[in-house]
Amino acid sequence: MRGLKVLPSGRPGRGRLYVNLPDGRSVAWYDRQANRISVLADDHREAVLAALRPYLSGAVTIGPPPVPTAADLRRLAMPPDADLAPNRPGETLLGELEHGPAGTRTRHRLRQDLTAQTRMGDAFDALEPDGWRTLHHVPLAGLGHLDHLLIGPAGVYCVRTVPGRRQRAAVGDLLLTVGRTPPRPDPRWIRRAAAGVGRALEVAVTPALALVDASRLAVAPTVRDIRVLQHPTATPDLLAAPAVLEPPDVEALFALARDTRTWLPAPRRPTPPCPGRRPGRR
Known part of the structure; x- marks a missing residue:
C-alpha cells in the first residue's frame, strides 16, 4: 500500500x-x-x-x-509536551549559547559545561541495551534542572556533571573544587536533589557527581553518601554494581520519571469567592 x-x-x-x-x-x-x-x-x-x-x-x-503494562498505559496517557524522554543533555545551555551574553569568558564556560554534559549523557545513553534508562535536563521544583537521572538494575541515580577542565578536582562533604576556581556547593545541591527525587518516585535514590576531564580526582574519606563518577570509567562502574531493581521496576519508574507532572506542581486554581461576600472585604 x-x-x-x-x-x-x-x-x-x-x-x-x-x-x-x-x-x-x-x-x-x-x-x-x-x-x-x-x-x-x-x-x-x-x-x-x-x-x-x-x-x-x-x-x-x-x-x-x-498486552500493555502499567508503564505503557501511563506513557500513552501522557501529553506529548509533558514527555522528558526527548530532552538532550544541557538543553538550557544550548539556549544560552544561542541567545545569551556575548562575553568570551562566559561563552567559553558555557561550552565547557555543555561539552561535559553531552559526553556524560552520551555515555549514559549507551547503557540502554544493558537495561538502563536515562533522562536529561529534568526540572526540579526550587532547584533548577538535574543534569541526568539514571534508572537501571543498580538503582536510581541523580547525577550532576562537573567539567574538570584538565585540572585537579577535590570533592568534600560540602564543597567541590576544580583547580584554583572558587569552591562550588555541588555536594550539598545533589543531596537535596536526590532527596526530592526520592520523595517523588518513592524509591531510594543515590546522589552522584560526575567529573569529566579532570586530571586528578581526590575524594574526602568522609564522603560516603555521594557516588563520585569519572568519565570514561563511570559506565563500567555502574554495570559492575549489584542489581537491586528488576526490569519491570525500571520501566515503571522510567514511565513515572519521564512525565513533567511528576516534578512540577500543578498550577493553583483561583479560589471562588464565598457566596454573599463582596470581593475585597473580609
Missing part, C-alpha cells in the same frame, strides 16, 4: 518507529530495542514490512501488540 509514513518517536535513534496511514492513523510500530513489529491492522502487514525494511536489522518478531 502506498502512502505509508514512518515517523520516529522518543529520543532520536532510540525510540519507536511508527507506521502511519496518510490520514495520520497508526497501523504498526517497530520497537528497536525488542526488535519487534507490532501490527494493528493485519491487512496492512505486507505494506508495513515494506515501509520498515530499510530500518530493520537481524531477526525481527512480527505480531499483534503485546
Whole structure:
C-alpha cells in the first residue's frame, strides 16, 4: 500500500518507529530495542514490512501488540509536551549559547559545561541495551534542572556533571573544587536533589557527581553518601554494581520519571469567592 509514513518517536535513534496511514492513523510500530513489529491492522502487514525494511536489522518478531503494562498505559496517557524522554543533555545551555551574553569568558564556560554534559549523557545513553534508562535536563521544583537521572538494575541515580577542565578536582562533604576556581556547593545541591527525587518516585535514590576531564580526582574519606563518577570509567562502574531493581521496576519508574507532572506542581486554581461576600472585604 502506498502512502505509508514512518515517523520516529522518543529520543532520536532510540525510540519507536511508527507506521502511519496518510490520514495520520497508526497501523504498526517497530520497537528497536525488542526488535519487534507490532501490527494493528493485519491487512496492512505486507505494506508495513515494506515501509520498515530499510530500518530493520537481524531477526525481527512480527505480531499483534503485546498486552500493555502499567508503564505503557501511563506513557500513552501522557501529553506529548509533558514527555522528558526527548530532552538532550544541557538543553538550557544550548539556549544560552544561542541567545545569551556575548562575553568570551562566559561563552567559553558555557561550552565547557555543555561539552561535559553531552559526553556524560552520551555515555549514559549507551547503557540502554544493558537495561538502563536515562533522562536529561529534568526540572526540579526550587532547584533548577538535574543534569541526568539514571534508572537501571543498580538503582536510581541523580547525577550532576562537573567539567574538570584538565585540572585537579577535590570533592568534600560540602564543597567541590576544580583547580584554583572558587569552591562550588555541588555536594550539598545533589543531596537535596536526590532527596526530592526520592520523595517523588518513592524509591531510594543515590546522589552522584560526575567529573569529566579532570586530571586528578581526590575524594574526602568522609564522603560516603555521594557516588563520585569519572568519565570514561563511570559506565563500567555502574554495570559492575549489584542489581537491586528488576526490569519491570525500571520501566515503571522510567514511565513515572519521564512525565513533567511528576516534578512540577500543578498550577493553583483561583479560589471562588464565598457566596454573599463582596470581593475585597473580609
